[in-house]
Amino acid sequence: MSSSRLASFCFTLALLWALQALASEVELRVETVLATNSSTEFDNRLTDMKSQLERTFHYSSYHLVQEVHRKVNWGHQEDFSLPGGRLLQIIPKGYTNHRIALQVMLMEGSTPSPLMNASLSFPNNGMVFFAGRKHQSGILIIRIGAAATE
Amino acid sequence: MATCPHADRLVPLLHDSELDSPLRREMVSHLATCITCTRVLSLLEHGQELLCQAIDEQVGALDFSDFWQGVTSRIQQPQSSWSVRLRLWYERWRPAWSFNVPAWAALATILLLTIAPFHSKSLFRISPFLAENPQPSPEIPPPVRVASNEATIDNQAQIESLSAADTVAMWNDPENNFTVIWVGDDASGELP
Numbered sequence: 001m002s003s004s005r006l007a008s009f010c011f012t013l014a015l016l017w018a019l020q021a022l023a024s025e026v027e028l029r030v031e032t033v034l035a036t037n038s039s040t041e042f043d044n045r046l047t048d049m050k051s052q053l054e055r056t057f058h059y060s061s062y063h064l065v066q067e068v069h070r071k072v073n074w075g076h077q078e079d080f081s082l083p084g085g086r087l088l089q090i091i092p093k094g095y096t097n098h099r100i101a102l103q104v105m106l107m108e109g110s111t112p113s114p115l116m117n118a119s120l121s122f123p124n125n126g127m128v129f130f131a132g133r134k135h136q137s138g139i140l141i142i143r144i145g146a147a148a149t150e
Numbered sequence: 151m152a153t154c155p156h157a158d159r160l161v162p163l164l165h166d167s168e169l170d171s172p173l174r175r176e177m178v179s180h181l182a183t184c185i186t187c188t189r190v191l192s193l194l195e196h197g198q199e200l201l202c203q204a205i206d207e208q209v210g211a212l213d214f215s216d217f218w219q220g221v222t223s224r225i226q227q228p229q230s231s232w233s234v235r236l237r238l239w240y241e242r243w244r245p246a247w248s249f250n251v252p253a254w255a256a257l258a259t260i261l262l263l264t265i266a267p268f269h270s271k272s273l274f275r276i277s278p279f280l281a282e283n284p285q286p287s288p289e290i291p292p293p294v295r296v297a298s299n300e301a302t303i304d305n306q307a308q309i310e311s312l313s314a315a316d317t318v319a320m321w322n323d324p325e326n327n328f329t330v331i332w333v334g335d336d337a338s339g340e341l342p
Contacts, residue, residue: 007254014258017265052326099308106333116314116333122307132334 025071026092026100029145030080032066035059035131036138049143057131057141065140082142084135087112092146098124100146106130124148154186161187165194 033046033053039061046053046064053062065083072078072092080088091103101121108115115133122128127145134140156177163169164177181187230238306322307329319332 007251007258011254011258011261014261052323052328055326056323056330101310113315115316116312116318116331118312118331119310120307120312120329121310122329126307127328128307129328129330130333131330132332134335 024149025073026095026149027069027071027147028078028090028092029127029143029147030066030068030088030090031064031143031145032082033141033143034063034065034083034135034138035141036061036063036136038137052129053141056129057139059138061138062141083140084108084133085110085112086133086140088142088144090144093119095124095148100124100126100148102144102146104128104130104144106133108133122146154184156180156184157187157190161190162194165191165198 033043035053035057037060041061041063042050043062043064045067046062050062053059068080070078074092074094077089077091080090082088086106086108089103089105089107093101093103095101099121100123101119104116104118104120105114106116107113116130120128125145125147127143129141129143131141132139160169160173160177161181164174164181169177177187181191306324306327309320309329309331312318312320312331314333317332317334319334320329321332322329
């Protein structure tokens, strides 16, 4: 194989890899739940996490107030507006050993200032809960999930 | 037999109309007085006539009855295989691709450098997360590595760094395989 053909072959491989890279995305899911003790209602849309909520947080009522699904590119910051003027910034940093690495920053205030900054990873299709911020008569529970195409 | 110096050289040229006008007129007037040249010219004309007759007879003997059928069958033949067509396409555009090696290498390098930031998924191994953290703001204390979670079940979240302006707590639920990060209001400080 001549050097020119070899070079064009390598270029084609690089081009294909680049196209595959552009096509790869990660799906982020941010679900915000309001947990209160003001009633005993349980939102039917939260059935899949009912046991997790009731075993962990011990509130009498759970209501899904917001659910956002986005497909985003790796390394790009995504902003999610949360109830109470809060802002959640997520950067999907990478995917290795079947684990998704995220940078998560929670901001709040009239001029949003950082409240919490975490660098974490969890398995593909996994999740993590952030909770504790007061809202109305209860607290917000934020479930962040991510799924990468393998 | 009488000979003429013009018979071998000029008469054939006159027969083929290759002579210029002055020489042609001179040869025509010469033919009127030279029997030898006249005989040579008449032999050439007779030979040409015989040749034309022979050609006409052979052309007439050709059978064109299957000609259009043959053309049609060639048109209706199946197309070449994709590999042949690909090869033809490659050969057709080959001049446009014939850059030298450094040009191809430069193109590939530019492409890689352009795309690499978007593709940390497979090109780069993820280094310790802290190295890529954005600059913490003044309101947040510097990140502290959390060691308590590193030996937990693999399905749970692993916290590489965590910092918060308020009270923060973290725990894992081994049974449900998930991690909770509690960021409480200072006013309450309550945990579930």
